Amino acid sequence: MSIELKNISKKVKGHLHIKETSLTFEPGYFNVLLGETGAGKTSLIKLIAGLDGCSTGQILMDGEDVTALSPQKRNISLVHQFFVNYPHMKVFDNIASPLRVAKMPKSEVEGRVEEAADLLQLRPMLDRYPHELSGGQQQRTALARAIAKESRAIFLDEPLANLDYKLREELRAQLPELFSGRGTVVIYATSEPEEALLLGGKTGLMSDGIVTQFGATADIYRNPVNLTAAEVFSDPPINTARIEKKGSEAVMAGGVSMTLSHAAKELDDGAYILGIRPNDVLPAKNKATDIEIIGNIRVTELSGSQSSAHFSFADENWVSLAHGVHPFDIGENHAFYINIAKCFFFSVDGQLVAQGVNNG
């Protein structure tokens, strides 16, 4: 089973919601669509699911053209951000509903429902109504329905977004094993970079209705093609500063100068944008070559074992994210250190032109 998108696009009232996209999704791992709210993840999923028609292009499932088929004929399942279950049906009947619509024999329905219920620990809840379940159990029921259906593809549209933190962690840890070895194409939409990294597989970065980059998740994280991709795949957002390059030296907007090496050294002289992820901006010096910058602390947050500091540097708001507990005082000038090897260099129009060595 595989899904191939050939130049699909979606136009609504003259406005291009999904720009021409060509991708291939394979089973065996998670295909994550990562993008902010409004980036077009749900719109793209609706096109592939057949809930919306494409304006142009073709969708192939296993080589078969399904562009004109109804969602039912495409044999897919969709799990929403909201917990969608039939309100007056018990959990058992909810899980069985797509199988019954497909007129499957009763004995087989029971087997499949029980198997899916076991996978999602819903066995004791089969006789309950959705409103008698917790949010996590309701979403597990929706997942069980998708699994019992054994469809060719399953779309998970931010399925964990409405769960509280603890349940989200729990269910996310379970997700990969639920779908492993099923031969189903799994497409998972999320707005959290962390989820993409945790679920692994492949990631497609989406912004403004287009998939800017698609490939193995770790590769995408290490090698963003442009500033937008780097911004999408960084939480908190990537720090940026304008630099002026001359020879092997570069001067940052704040007057800090640095010595460039490798690819960055070979660039033409001129203006560039330097980007560095918050977790590579640290409040302590690690290496002699680290560049020191002075920031004025504006906001600090402690979350678990991480401390983050928002500071202003060269008229930009920067964030530092470091392990451990670091004391910061609001308003003080504090030194932060960046490793030149972890920096990205973008052209002024946002394309990646060079990056530090040994990234990752």
Add this chain to the structure above:
Amino acid sequence: MKKQNQKAWFFVLPVLLLVAFNALIPMMTVVNYSVQETFGNNLFFWQGLDWFENILRSERFHAALGRQFLFTGLILLIEVPLGVIVALSMPRKGFWVSICLVTMALPMLIPWNVVGAMWNIFTLPDIGLVGYFMNHVVGIDYNMTQDPFAAWVTVIVMDVWHWTSLVVLLSYAGLVSIPEAYYQAAKIDGASNWAVFRHIQLPKMKSVLTIAILLRFMDSFNIYTEPFVLTGGGPGNSTTLLSIDLVKIALGQFDLGPAAAMSLIYFAITLLVSWLFYTLMTKDNTN
């Protein structure tokens, strides 16, 4: 033991006063009348439960009660499904939504006695739009002042015209609150339109429909003005519903005792049916 704070009673007082003035005191006056006989001059004679017994045994009351249940049953049978169908076929978004909603609300804005008068003129055999059309174009002998069947049809059509909108608006509110995700799930399952209605829309509309039916039951069971203005309870007694009969006894014959007893029985029936219905519908609260 902890000393209890009695101040809370102060806060309940305004509500108690309000309820006393608009419900308890008038009601007690009726209870007072229902157990006595009076011939005027503020002279009262103790009568016990005689009036209640008389009313409950009276064929006239049975007939009016029967007509009342028939009327309420018929209009519920028509208005509820019709209201749901209209709500289902209304647009959910776009330019037409507000136009539909306002059009739907219009009949409910017309005062009840005006509705009665309107339909009265509407159905006059010689000059009324409907009356003339039925008699002279379709060729059916239609005169609701002489034919009980025609009178019933007219009273029911009038109520359907006046009040279906209420069911429409409530159902519509229930329908638009269903997230799009449910319809998408149904589409992916390949559910038919009927299945979508049966398994998504109807369960999601259950609570608003309960309220709609309850309101329509109470209003139609207590209806007075419209049929009174339209038919005056006639021809004969054929459209004399409970409230019309009650007013005849109380103000026409000035039998205050029996009228008071009848009001209390009337009230008890309305309350009992409403309570039964509501309890049954909310027994397993699926919302």
